[in-house]
Amino acid sequence: xxxxxxxxxxxxxxxxxxxxxxxxxxxxxxxxxxxxxxxxxxxxxxxxxxxxxxxxxxxxxxxxxxxxxxxxxxxxxxxxxxxxxxxxxxxxxxxxxxxxxxxxxxxxxxxxxxxxxxxxxxxxxxxxxxxxxxxxxxxxxxxxxxxxxxxxxxxxxxxxxxxxxxxxxxxxxxxxxxxxxxxxxxxxxxxxxxxxxxxxxxxxxxxxxxxxxxxxxxxxxxxxxxxxxxxxxxxxxxxxxxxxxxxxxxxxxxxxxxxxxxxxxxxxxxxxxxxxxxxxxxxxxxxxxxxxxxxxxxxxxxxxxxxxxxxxxxxxxxxxxxxxxxxxxxxxxxxxxxxxxxxxxxxxxxxxxxxxxxxxxxxxxxxxxxxxxxxxxxxxxxxxxxxxxxxxxxxxxxx
Ligand SMILES: *Cc1c(COP(=O)(O)O)cnc(C)c1O
Numbered sequence: 001x002x003x004x005x006x007x008x009x010x011x012x013x014x015x016x017x018x019x020x021x022x023x024x025x026x027x028x029x030x031x032x033x034x035x036x037x038x039x040x041x042x043x044x045x046x047x048x049x050x051x052x053x054x055x056x057x058x059x060x061x062x063x064x065x066x067x068x069x070x071x072x073x074x075x076x077x078x079x080x081x082x083x084x085x086x087x088x089x090x091x092x093x094x095x096x097x098x099x100x101x102x103x104x105x106x107x108x109x110x111x112x113x114x115x116x117x118x119x120x121x122x123x124x125x126x127x128x129x130x131x132x133x134x135x136x137x138x139x140x141x142x143x144x145x146x147x148x149x150x151x152x153x154x155x156x157x158x159x160x161x162x163x164x165x166x167x168x169x170x171x172x173x174x175x176x177x178x179x180x181x182x183x184x185x186x187x188x189x190x191x192x193x194x195x196x197x198x199x200x201x202x203x204x205x206x207x208x209x210x211x212x213x214x215x216x217x218x219x220x221x222x223x224x225x226x227x228x229x230x231x232x233x234x235x236x237x238x239x240x241x242x243x244x245x246x247x248x249x250x251x252x253x254x255x256x257x258x259x260x261x262x263x264x265x266x267x268x269x270x271x272x273x274x275x276x277x278x279x280x281x282x283x284x285x286x287x288x289x290x291x292x293x294x295x296x297x298x299x300x301x302x303x304x305x306x307x308x309x310x311x312x313x314x315x316x317x318x319x320x321x322x323x324x325x326x327x328x329x330x331x332x333x334x335x336x337x338x339x340x341x342x343x344x345x346x347x348x349x350x351x352x353x354x355x356x357x358x359x360x361x362x363x364x365x366x367x368x369x370x371x372x373x374x375x376x377x378x379x380x381x382x383x384x385x386x387x388x389x390x391x392x393x394x395x396x397x398x399x
Contacts, residue, residue, distance in 0.1 A: 014080060014196065018260045021073030024068065035254045036068045063250065065242035073253040076260055077216070077226045078260045080195040081208050085228045085234035088248035088256075092191065092211025093119055095225030098246060099187060099209055102236040106132030109153040113140040115163040115368060117211075118356055121384055124158070139367075140170050143178065158187040161198075162304065164342075165316040165352050165376040166369055167293045169300030172307055176204025186235075191215070191343070196267040197310040203238070207233060212252075212341030215313075217259040218266050222252040241317075264384075266345075266381065270313030273387070275380040278315050280388055286329070286395040288318040288373065306358065314342055316352070316376040323372035325398050326351055330375060332397025335382065335390040342378035347387055350376050 051057035078086035179186035243354035278292035293304035
């Protein structure tokens with residue numbers, strides 16, 4: 001964890017922070033951030049070792065909790081999200097786990113959006129429940145249901161916006177007010193937008209979590225995560241990390257730093273292509289309905305326009321027919337990668353009902369609005385015309 005900040009970067013734009021924040025050059029004068037591939041650090045004297053271990057002196061001790069490359073990543077993502085501090089973690093799930101373990105205790109209650117990443121549902125519903133943290137799942141957009149679910153024990157509200165795969169958009173200002181009124185924390189998984197398109201802390205959220213695996217890297221190379229928030233909260237998260245160990249590796253931190261340098265450019269390009277593809281999909285005879293907040297017809301369009309600076313790279317659409325037709329479209333494409341991952345330069349295509357949302361019962365899936373004819377696309381950075389051609393191939397494959 002770190003909360004130091006270079007004065008020269010006070011008030012600069014996001015693009016500059018994405019490239020400059022967190023750099024601490026060594027005596028070698030390197031221009032690109034080095035990878036500190038070292039598990040431990042040496043001390044100049046026994047007294048210094050004692051002071052470092054005792055926490056009286058700042059400095060590196062052991063890479064489970066102090067590594068300069070990871071620190072640079074932490075400072076940079078904190079700066080981009082507008083948080084006082086950040087903690088890098090071994091994965092997005094580790095970011096969510098670390099947040100929960102650091103800030104919740106047995107007897108606490110969490111209200112969680114029903115429309116979050118499936119593994120997040122299991123983390124709260126299966127594991128934290130085992131340790132006496134109660135969780136209620138409610139539909140993302142039904143703020144009245146959130147309010148009804150809140151009890152005096154509620155310590156945290158947890159959500160993703162826009163949601164996966166239907167791109168529903170929650171009003172972060174309204175949810176922040178709800179959290180404040182009930183004295184609980186609002187935690188937002190900002191994976192889909194990244195700080196390039198949405199900054200939940202500036203809208204009143206307390207904590208942002210990330211799967212750096214997705215857009216922060218942006219090229220599908222490494223697994224990692226981050227938690228961003230106040231120095232006080234991050235000190236708690238860092239203590240958990242130091243004790244329990246889901247640490248980001250120095251190499252992965254370095255890859256994420258390279259990813260952050262081009263984050264805004266990539267998010268703009270993903271958003272541009274996704275909007276063009278969504279508009280094109282609306283026109284296709286084989287398509288029943290398109291879900292993308294960039295479309296004026298999407299119920300979340302106005303809100304997304306207000307609280308995001310772009311609509312992101314993920315869209316979904318229903319084909320006419322059912323699972324058979326959806327599978328034929330997916331199997332008919334030849335450029336897109338058939339994988340559940342997202343946030344990559346490579347466009348990915350997946351059938352949510354039988355993969356990412358395959359463990360839900362038919363009823364739960366119906367409630368969440370995920371039909372058997374739904375296809376999700378994470379629009380990459382290939383030329384958009386080639387993506388249309390590829391989907392056209394898929395539509396032509398419908399028997
Ligand atoms: C992928 C993902 C996660 C989990 O991240 P990992 O890095 O795979 O552990 C959490 N939230 C969202 C929204 C995701 O897409």
